[in-house]
Amino acid sequence: xxxxxxxxxxxxxxxxxxxxxxxxxxxxxxxxxxxxxxxxxxxxxxxxxxxxxxxxxxxxxxxxxxxxxxxxxxxxxxxxxxxxxxxxxxxxxxxxxxxxxxxxxxxxxxxxxxxxxxxxxxxxxxxxxxxxxxxxx
Amino acid sequence: xxxxxxxxxxxxxxxxxxxxxxxxxxxxxxxxxxxxxxxxxxxxxxxxxxxxxxxxxxxxxxxxxxxxxxxxxxxxxxxxxxxxxxxxxxxxxxxxxxxxxxxxxxxxxxxxxxxxxxxxxxxxxxxxxxxxx
Numbered sequence: 001x002x003x004x005x006x007x008x009x010x011x012x013x014x015x016x017x018x019x020x021x022x023x024x025x026x027x028x029x030x031x032x033x034x035x036x037x038x039x040x041x042x043x044x045x046x047x048x049x050x051x052x053x054x055x056x057x058x059x060x061x062x063x064x065x066x067x068x069x070x071x072x073x074x075x076x077x078x079x080x081x082x083x084x085x086x087x088x089x090x091x092x093x094x095x096x097x098x099x100x101x102x103x104x105x106x107x108x109x110x111x112x113x114x115x116x117x118x119x120x121x122x123x124x125x126x127x128x129x130x131x132x133x134x135x136x137x
Numbered sequence: 138x139x140x141x142x143x144x145x146x147x148x149x150x151x152x153x154x155x156x157x158x159x160x161x162x163x164x165x166x167x168x169x170x171x172x173x174x175x176x177x178x179x180x181x182x183x184x185x186x187x188x189x190x191x192x193x194x195x196x197x198x199x200x201x202x203x204x205x206x207x208x209x210x211x212x213x214x215x216x217x218x219x220x221x222x223x224x225x226x227x228x229x230x231x232x233x234x235x236x237x238x239x240x241x242x243x244x245x246x247x248x249x250x251x252x253x254x255x256x257x258x259x260x261x262x263x264x265x266x267x268x269x270x
Contacts, residue, residue: 056213056214058240058244059240079218080214080218083214084217088244088248092244104191106192107192107218110192114221
């Protein structure tokens with residue numbers, strides 16, 4: 001289950017669907033899905049479910065089938081929304097694999113310490129760019 | 138008591154005003170600059186502009202000696218994160234949330250918030266008289 005159908009969320013959804021996994025992608029903005037389709041990411045052969053709703057709402061998550069999810073990814077534009085959705089997935093629905101994107105490095109560090117499996121693209125991206133830059137010079 | 142209030146909307150404003158009137162020490166945190174300026178004209182220097190979810194900002198509010206934190210913004214996720222940081226990082230004794238989605242009353246308690254209050258639940262309780270048999 002993927003929360004947030006932006007560039008990252010739709011990409012993960014498309015890749016995992018192609019790899020043969022059962023995918024549900026949730027976004028509160030109904031236009032997010034057509035935007036992903038216009039970008040050529042979520043194409044017509046995407047077999048996953050697209051659910052319109054707030055990913056921090058327990059009832060929406062239940063309707064989207066979270067109770068049978070093996071993995072959960074929160075990649076909306078809001079750090080706090082991602083943290084809340086992930087904690088619901090992990091602690092309320094006991095989803096075994098939960099990954100959260102947190103842009104704010106400070107918040108990422110705080111929640112990593114509290115046991116939230118965190119990806120901080122700000123730190124990771126900066127490190128990666130630095131590494132590539134140094135290799136070139 | 139020293140009380141920190143996160144969110145200077147209508148609820149946060151009246152809450153802070155009444156807490157001050159009752160003799161408590163209050164810090165009211167508001168993220169938006171213009172709203173914070175207005176709050177300051179009404180409540181004075183108890184208003185601080187900043188993000189109530191940020192550890193570094195909260196450290197400047199004297200949170201270590203706070204007896205309670207109330208998070209009353211219109212966004213449940215912001216209220217949850219502010220209170221979790223207060224509770225787990227700063228060991229604030231009592232954390233109280235306003236929740237907008239009534240389902241979140243239970244969820245917040247499961248995720249470590251001490252008390253969660255839903256206006257929807259309060260209004261429904263007022264509407265429906267207790268069942269007497």
